[in-house]
Amino acid sequence: MPTTPDDSAGAYGLHRPTMADAREAMHRVHGHTGRSAWERLLQAAGLSGTETGDDALHRLVTAMAGLDPVSRLCAQALRIRLSSHTHLSAAHTMTRSPT
Amino acid sequence: MNTITPTGLFDRLGKPARIQQIARYDLFDPTLQARLDAVAARTADLLHAPISMISMVLDTSQFIIGQHGLTGWISEVQGTPAEWALCTQTVLAGRPYCITDGTADPVYAANPLLAMSPIRSYAGVPLSDDSGQILGAHCVIDVTPRTFTEHDITVLTNGAAETMHILAEHRTTPDPVIEPGENR
Numbered sequence: 001m002p003t004t005p006d007d008s009a010g011a012y013g014l015h016r017p018t019m020a021d022a023r024e025a026m027h028r029v030h031g032h033t034g035r036s037a038w039e040r041l042l043q044a045a046g047l048s049g050t051e052t053g054d055d056a057l058h059r060l061v062t063a064m065a066g067l068d069p070v071s072r073l074c075a076q077a078l079r080i081r082l083s084s085h086t087h088l089s090a091a092h093t094m095t096r097s098p099t
Numbered sequence: 100m101n102t103i104t105p106t107g108l109f110d111r112l113g114k115p116a117r118i119q120q121i122a123r124y125d126l127f128d129p130t131l132q133a134r135l136d137a138v139a140a141r142t143a144d145l146l147h148a149p150i151s152m153i154s155m156v157l158d159t160s161q162f163i164i165g166q167h168g169l170t171g172w173i174s175e176v177q178g179t180p181a182e183w184a185l186c187t188q189t190v191l192a193g194r195p196y197c198i199t200d201g202t203a204d205p206v207y208a209a210n211p212l213l214a215m216s217p218i219r220s221y222a223g224v225p226l227s228d229d230s231g232q233i234l235g236a237h238c239v240i241d242v243t244p245r246t247f248t249e250h251d252i253t254v255l256t257n258g259a260a261e262t263m264h265i266l267a268e269h270r271t272t273p274d275p276v277i278e279p280g281e282n283r
Contacts, residue, residue, distance in 0.1 A: 011211075012211035012214070012215070013211075014180060014211075025109075025158060025159060028109060028110060028113040028115075028158055029113050029115060029158055030115060031114075031115035068122075069122035069123075069271065070115075070118055070119055070122045072122070072127075073118055073121055073122055073126075073155075073157050073158075073162075074118075074157075074158065076157065076160070076162055076178075077157040077158055077160035077162065077181075078159070078160075080157075080159075080160035080161075080162060080176055080177065080178035080179070080180070081159055081160055081180055083172075083175070083176040084160075084172070084176050084178070084179060084180055087172035087175070087176060088172070088211075091172075
């Protein structure tokens, strides 16, 4: 995955996904089994859930994609948002840079 | 764009029963994507539209699983944030959804996708399977204002039916068991 752009808000108001967003998404799509799914995911990723930064998030999303079919969709949605943010932030930075 | 907050939208799209239904299909199979690209290409050709897509609308993102004519970052990323995706509106509506001229429609004045691309008009129909869940949409996009006709919607509906037929061949799991009281 691409490196972290320094502008977390990105262009067009698109917020870069965080570990908290990933946790919220797992709870959302798994419903009443969300808590146990999140705990299984943290165990699979070797994370505590308190980490910050893109490296931990990418590790989490990679583990999420291998967890089960529902989690894989959750991971795909997060990947699309991460990549969209990266592309748009880069384009936004270029258009704002003096030539 | 609309009065639903992103969190409210994500909760609506991300209901477990709906996501479980989408998860029954192997959407990551390159064979499937190639077949759906062909469906999108035929729809685009029949409707003389530059872009056609087949998408699953996940909880926070539109996931494009078949397409014709897409370029740039959306093609590379294979999706868009759900709150920007026009196909989200088709899924929420649960029926054909059209935009004649997005730049003249105040509903879309703040949509970044229309601000950063030449998208002007859109027509989409829902993708739903035997569960009754609306999983995604099949659509065309044009770069000029366009009033879509009943014939256009019929072509899209036929493409959606073919899409669901193809998807049925890529099911990986039987019908999910919905437990009593589960949020549908």
